[in-house]
Amino acid sequence: MNKKTCSFCGFxxxxxxxxxxxxxxxxxSENPINKHHVLVIPKKHYESFIELPDKLAVHxxxxxxKLSxxxxxxxxxxxxxHLFDDDVSKSGYNMxxxxxxxxxxxxxxxxxxxxWGQLRTDQNYDDCCKYAKGIKDKLR
Structure with a gap:
């Protein structure tokens, strides 16, 4: 991405x-949820949280x-x-x-x-256990 294709690159x-x-x-933010809505943005272009180098994510x-x-x-x-939306621009959620x-x-x-109550799926405790195992397996 560059200044012509990303409004935050070179902001x-x-x-x-x-x-x-x-x-x-x-x-x-120019498109705030509420007044004083602030965005913290890396200068280098990254589209998702998992792309961030660890040191930058911590920073x-x-x-x-500090800003909060x-x-x-x-x-x-x-x-x-506090939130961040991870690579959702492909879904049309991220401007x-x-x-x-x-x-x-x-x-x-x-x-x-x-x-959160309105966002539930038909997920039950057994599903939670199954999903937890799948995630833990990927951490190894």
Whole structure:
């Protein structure tokens, strides 16, 4: 990817940039879930979390932790949701196919709910055990 195909590669809008170092930057989202929604973005192009080098993944989480404190102080939310969407641009969910860590302030009256109860499948405990075994086998 390059500047012409990815809007985060070579991003340089200091007005919305709240943090920058040699490997990542953070901006206030132009398409926020709530006010003060911040994105932490690696400067090098990666589309998914599993592509990130370990050192960069740790760095992004530490930057997100620092920024979460600043967001909390800036807008006094009731909570903060931290998430990243992994390579979902192919499914049409992700507007920019570049990994980003979201810091989303949450307020009691906001309507942006992740309703885990509504997302259930017919998965039962035996299925959980089977899936756990499959994942553990891949870790070896």
């Amino acid at each position: 340089d809008d200091k007005a919305v940039t709240v943090y920058e170092d040699e490997v990542c930057f953070a901006i206030v 992004i989480f530490l930057v997100a932790k 404190k600043a967001v909390r102080e800036a807008c006094n939310p009731d909570a903060i949701t 920019v196919p570049h990994y980003k860590f979201h810091i989303i302030p949450r307020f009691k009256k906001d309507m942006h709910m992740i309703d």
